[in-house]
Amino acid sequence: MDSVRIIKLKESVFADNDAKAEELRQKLKDKGCFLLNVMSSPGSGKTTVLTRLINSIKDDYKIAVMEADIDGDIDASDIIKNTGAEAIQLHTGGMCHLDAGMTATGLAEVVDEKPDIIFLENVGNLVCPAEFDTGASRNAVILSVPEGDDKPLKYPLMFEKADVVIVNKMDAISFFDFDLGVFENYLRARNKDCQIIPLSAKTGEGFNLLVDWLKSEVTDWREKDE
């Protein structure tokens, strides 16, 4: 493989994906479905955050969830189903990310039921999912305290793409070398505008800020022509 050939392949893949993402975004807007793309490392707590978030807002919104796994014998959608939300499990067949085409395929049926909010639990990976626009209304990144405060420097694209960065497992902060001020400085060097929400999905500490952020974004999105 020479590097020039790789770059050309990637450019063509990205252009194709961007067009499909815009098409899906428009379809979702027409149906009134707000799509939140949730990205993180493996084990940062995506399912726990989503479960608590759904339970916090399910009386106000009709909710669906699509969970992507590269393979997976664990059916995380059982956990989600217990919240009462519509749950879709998508196996990516080894792919390390979701692209817009895969997202559109996975959502094809559920969109016709017009949920207010669809949560997309992307593949656990801080690298590749950042490169592919899924067609989402907003991008959320979850970083957990045990992963360390330097991650915006090591995985810059992921943090650049975030509309909100959730710092999870704050209940464990005394156990790890994680400085929230240092983290914020690193993050701000890459992303001046995103919301930063430290919380614990386990204890509920700080979680109301995430609920408020989401409600506000959904309202903004409904009112504006995005």
Next chain:
Amino acid sequence: MDSVRIIKLKESVFADNDAKAEELRQKLKDKGCFLLNVMSSPGSGKTTVLTRLINSIKDDYKIAVMEADIDGDIDASDIIKNTGAEAIQLHTGGMCHLDAGMTATGLAEVVDEKPDIIFLENVGNLVCPAEFDTGASRNAVILSVPEGDDKPLKYPLMFEKADVVIVNKMDAISFFDFDLGVFENYLRARNKDCQIIPLSAKTGEGFNLLVDWLKSEVTDWREKDE
């Protein structure tokens, strides 16, 4: 993108990579350099494990380290350099994994100095690095306790490729829902033969087992025609 086209591209890339990996493996064998490919999620403690490991064995072996980052303003190689080992920093230009060609390019100069052991700190990612043979003598996977005991089910290929699985941050196990027995069952369903070493790179608990494993593997590799 239709899926058939993707698969064909991937197959050709993998075949090309496999040939380059074998070529590098032979070159390393000729020079007497044992290459350990270290893979994990972001934030599982690769650098901390490597630093303690190098300090434990540096009187017995000549050591070099190549660290791969997709970008990176943090120069982790400074931490490694403090151990006295030769340190190489490789920026992958956004790529989510190392392939054999990138590894060979990065190691070209250092191999001529004939280190006994080269540690390859791969990109923090539990998905893509598993797909590309780097030409390493052995593959190590680090999983940290806060990531959860279900990871062999969610990221099966990574755990299938491992010769050793290091369970790091064992000092924090009382803080998280991580059951070592459950983890071992999930792992064994995917990989019957790999060594499992629970330890804490922070406290040193269990670390002697990793040192013993590495020394034994280097001896085996030297004696056998691999």
